[in-house]
Amino acid sequence: MKKLIVVALALLVGTLSFAQKNELKTAEKAIKSGNYADAKSAIQSAESLIGAADDKMKAKFYFLKGKAFYATGSVSNEDVGKAIESFDKAKSIEASAGKLKYTEDINKIKSDMLSSILTKAQTDLQNKEYMKSSANFEQAYKMSPSDTLYLYYAASTAVTAQDYVVSLKHYENLRDLGYNGEGYQYYAMNKATGQEELFDSNLLRDAAVTSGEYIVPKDKKTASKYAEIVKNIALIHLSNGDNEKALDAMKVARDQNPDDLGLLISEANVQLKMGNQARFKELMEEATTKDPDNAELQYNLGVIAAEGGETEAARSYYEKAIALDPSYADAYNNMAVLILGTESDIVEEMNSLGTSSADNKRYDELRAKRTNIYETAIPFLETALKLKPNSINAAQTLMNIYSATSQTDKFKAMKAKLEELQAGEN
Template sequence: MKKQIVVALALLVSTLSFSQKNELKTAEKAIKSGNFADAKSAIKSAEALIVSADDKTKAKFYFLKGETLYANGTGSNTDMDLAIENFAKVKDIESKTGKAKYTGLIYELTQAMLSNFLTKANKALEEKNYLVSSSGFEKAYRMSPKDTLYLYYAASTAVTAQDYDKSLELYEELKGLGYQGSEVKYSAVNKDSGETENFDNQQLRDFSVKSGTHIAPKETKTKSKAAEIIKNIALIYVNKGDNEKAISAIGEARVQNPDDLSLLMTEANVQLKMGNTSEFKKLIEEATKKDPNNAELQYNLGVVAADAGENQAARDYYKKAISLNPDYADAYNNMAVLVLSGEQKIIEEMNGLGSSAADDKRYDELKEERLVLYREAVTYLNKTLELKPKNIDVAKTLLNIYRVLGDTDKANSIKAKIEALESGN
């Protein structure tokens, strides 16, 4: 009885093995004829039996499955990813067994796949379809991990597509790899044209120099992209609103980019978002020392000073911003706001006065101070409206001031402008 069971099991294994090989032959024929639908069907039938197969059969199965999914470059994105996974399994099996029957074939296929991915990625980039481009470059990198430039392109295009989660993932991977991205550019001067020409590699450049068509060979090393990657990681965290991680990443980025003013400003703005006004001011002051002729920095210092109640300092900063950039509308507007903020104190004193002769005199003095304040504010408001003619809030403020000043003509002129803005003309 036991012998019969052993024989039966042997027959079963033999039958399964025969069925397996049959399905793989069917898949192989279908692939050669370009019938990938039939190939998929055969692969699916063989898949349930592959667990018990020997390494030789497994290697063939995963190779054929990869070919089927690739489908001569017509497979879907998901199928392409799976094809890459299956080819990796083949390599793993053959590296363990020491038999490289399919590794060479896989190399040829992967080169074709790589070319396919890069062609699609570059075409998508030209068409500004950045998500598709990013996906293509990432697939190219997965096919050829030594070419980390593809991973860099995948991260960069993902940022352009505003897929910040994906770009962050890819940039972090680049950072983990210690990616530098610097390369040597080879050039030489064309004897006939006198113009400098770049070459794809040193061999081509040297050949042109030796043949006499070019002179003055030159090699230039491009700047490392490591600092840019850390900077982009920081900016993505800022965009995602993850302020703590943003500050940490910016700190790291600034170590590598000590003179990058945009990074310093980014850190300052994150600190302001977090409510750290004193840190914001400190960073802006540092930025101002690096770039004393930057109107925006002076303006920001004015905002901080105004928020802290340091009105005179705020005035000085706004005036400096205007002197550096006479068309800085926000600086004029904030000067007007600062001037008008003095009105509250005047009104409070006026309301607290009695009816004595001295109080009446003081009331008249305060009333004149208020008018002087309005006249100063009008100068800045008019300039703001000149630079931003559709700012209806500024126009309405001007209308109210002209009415208080009793300037009917200007009040009517501003009123007409407001009506035109409200009607969309």
């Protein structure tokens, strides 16, 4: 009786082995003919039997499963994920067994897959299909976990799509991984076009230069993105109404990196978002002591001072911003706004005057003051428009001032420019 049971088991194992091989042959044949639906069907039939197979057959099964689900590449992210998982299992089995029959082919397929996925991610981004782009960048990261930049792109495109659940997941993952984005970007100039182009790696860039088609190779250091990542985590918590989580995220990051100016500014922005202007100002003033030559910090302090009615302080901050960066268009514009803001009291008094000789005399005095305000503001507005030639607001304000100060020729020229700018917007 015992012998009969052993024989029966042996027959069963033989039958299972035959069935496995038969289904895998069917799948292999279907893949070669491009019939991926039949291949997937055969793979699914073999799946329940594969647990009893040896390593050789398991490796083949997962290799074929990967090929069946990846098909020609134009498949869903879910199928791509199954393909990647299957290929990784096949490689793992071969590595353990010490026989690498499929590993080389898998590496080549995965390289092609990664290139295809990144192309789709870029295309989706250009077409403003941000969540599709995010999903593809996430898939690329899963294929190549050492390339955390792909996860960063997945997070930032999800933010653009305003999917804060997905973006928060990715940003927190990046933070926990210690990703900061520091590194180098590799550029070279295309001899045919004269344009500088970015390469995915220094090896590709150097190969392009060696080919003679590119010249002037440059390595450009990329700034840390850690502060941006933590700031975005905090801002997402804020948008969800979780103010405490937002502040906790900033506190942990700043405790770990007390001298990080980027984090200091990020916390200031979070405080401003929460409406804590006093704390924002404190942090920005602390930032200026750490980086006194930063024009943007001075400008931001000017904005807060102006909003708080501290006109002289705002003027001083804007002047410092301009001195540090003479090309800071917004600082010139805000200086003009600050100057023109003093006009309202004068206009109010002018409108309240009567028709007596004393009132007429006072009216002329006030009109001269208003003209002086306009003339003081004009150079700042003209510089702002020169630096930002498409600024409709600056052009509109200048046109009105030229009219009020009887500068007819300048008024006509600015009116024509304004009409041109407005036509360009339509």
